[in-house]
Amino acid sequence: xNSAPILEQGESGLRIGGDWTLAHYAELRRRLAxxxxxxxxxxxxxxGLHNLDTAGAALLVELLGAQRLAQLDRLAPSLAAExxxxxxxxxxxxxxxxQAPSTPRPSALVEVLERIGVAVVGLWRxxxxxxxxxxxxxxxxxxxxxxxxRWRVTSLVAHLEQSGLDAVPIVALLTFLVGAVxxxxxxxxxxxFGATLYTVNLVAFSFLREFGxxxxxxLMAGRTASAFTAQIGSMKANExxxxxxxxxLSPIELLVLPRVFAMLIALPMLTFIAMLxxxxxxxxxxxxxxxxxxxxxxxxxxxxxxxxxxxxxxxKAPLFAFLIAVIGCLEGFKVTGSAQSVGExxxxxxxxxxxxxxxxxAIAALFLMEVGW
Numbered sequence: 368x369n370s371a372p373i374l375e376q377g378e379s380g381l382r383i384g385g386d387w388t389l390a391h392y393a394e395l396r397r398r399l400a401x402x403x404x405x406x407x408x409x410x411x412x413x414x415g416l417h418n419l420d421t422a423g424a425a426l427l428v429e430l431l432g433a434q435r436l437a438q439l440d441r442l443a444p445s446l447a448a449e450x451x452x453x454x455x456x457x458x459x460x461x462x463x464x465x466q467a468p469s470t471p472r473p474s475a476l477v478e479v480l481e482r483i484g485v486a487v488v489g490l491w492r493x494x495x496x497x498x499x500x501x502x503x504x505x506x507x508x509x510x511x512x513x514x515x516x517r518w519r520v521t522s523l524v525a526h527l528e529q530s531g532l533d534a535v536p537i538v539a540l541l542t543f544l545v546g547a548v549x550x551x552x553x554x555x556x557x558x559x560f561g562a563t564l565y566t567v568n569l570v571a572f573s574f575l576r577e578f579g580x581x582x583x584x585x586l587m588a589g590r591t592a593s594a595f596t597a598q599i600g601s602m603k604a605n606e607x608x609x610x611x612x613x614x615x616l617s618p619i620e621l622l623v624l625p626r627v628f629a630m631l632i633a634l635p636m637l638t639f640i641a642m643l644x645x646x647x648x649x650x651x652x653x654x655x656x657x658x659x660x661x662x663x664x665x666x667x668x669x670x671x672x673x674x675x676x677x678x679x680x681x682x683k684a685p686l687f688a689f690l691i692a693v694i695g696c697l698e699g700f701k702v703t704g705s706a707q708s709v710g711e712x713x714x715x716x717x718x719x720x721x722x723x724x725x726x727x728x729a730i731a732a733l734f735l736m737e738v739g740w
Contacts, residue, residue, distance in 0.1 A: 370386050388423050421453070530626075542642075543648040545578060553565075554656060571668055575672065581725070589717050592717055626692050627692040683728065
């Protein structure tokens with residue numbers, strides 16, 4: 368039967384009784400706030416304590432302190448054993464919580480250095496994984512080159528259509544527009560020096576050596592590498608790759624090599640189309656803004672542009688194609704099984720592919736400049 372809580376302070380000491388439960392918590396909290404400070408030697412009477420839960424026990428621990436609660440057997444010899452155990456347990460828990468050491472927050476510099484360290488370690492592990500996967504892919508390529516019966520021609524043609532043929536419109540349109548922009552900007556600057564004819568050289572040099580292959584590789588990294596990652600990642604999430612291994616087949620030979628060979632064929636072809644489209648965009652601007660006829664444009668190309676510039680651009684295409692395909696497939700194999708993992712790995716493959724392409728292109732440009740090419 369419920370009874371009102373008792374909290375009375377008089378000359379004979381503090382008298383506690385009734386129900387100290389959650390239902391009376393607000394009332395007890397208000398009465399404790401108006402209570403005079405309790406001396407260390409003030410007597411306390413707990414004999415009238417009836418019902419007790421953790422809320423009331425916490426209030427009693429705050430009121431009496433750990434020293435008095437350690438002497439419960441003397442203060443309230445007739446108090447039920449379960450109430451004594453509850454009071455002592457709550458007191459121990461509150462004491463441990465109050466003594467828990469607070470973890471010092473590291474300084475901003477330490478956090479920055481920690482993040483840098485984690486990023487460097489992650490980059491190193493990704494590099495090792497990529498190099499290992501490149502070696503595995505090259506080994507598998509060499510193993511089947513002399514065995515035509517193991518070639519996946521149907522898969523190769525399907526991926527070649529998706530990676531190459533379907534990408535022709537976007538590659539041609541983008542490089543045409545970029546070629547027009549480069550020609551327009553070049554003409555704007557060169558007209559101040561009376562050298563607008565050199566706009567032709569600017570467009571040809573930029574697209575044959577850099578823009579043609581670079582723009583195509585970036586488009587393929589965003590379009591094809593992400594598709595490779597999503598396709599293989601979905602198969603990994605659905606345990607289809609485990610089924611392939613169970614059948615005694617090689618996932619590298621079945622899934623990776625057709626995609627790599629398709630990219631090795633498609634990217635050089637798309638690079639050639641990008642070069643033509645970029646120079647066509649430059650020719651349109653030259654004809655409309657600079658009064659350079661198409662015949663004169665072609666004549667200047669033949670006179671001033673050497674074949675080596677075309678070979679430099681085309682020579683980088685197979686390297687970029689191989690790396691884009693390998694990175695896309697590797698990230699697909701890293702999928703752990705959830706839709707979120709597929710999205711994260713797809714994003715990672717695009718970022719890594721674009722980063723590697725731009726990095727290698729910059730290194731190649733510096734090297735070729737030093738050797739006079």
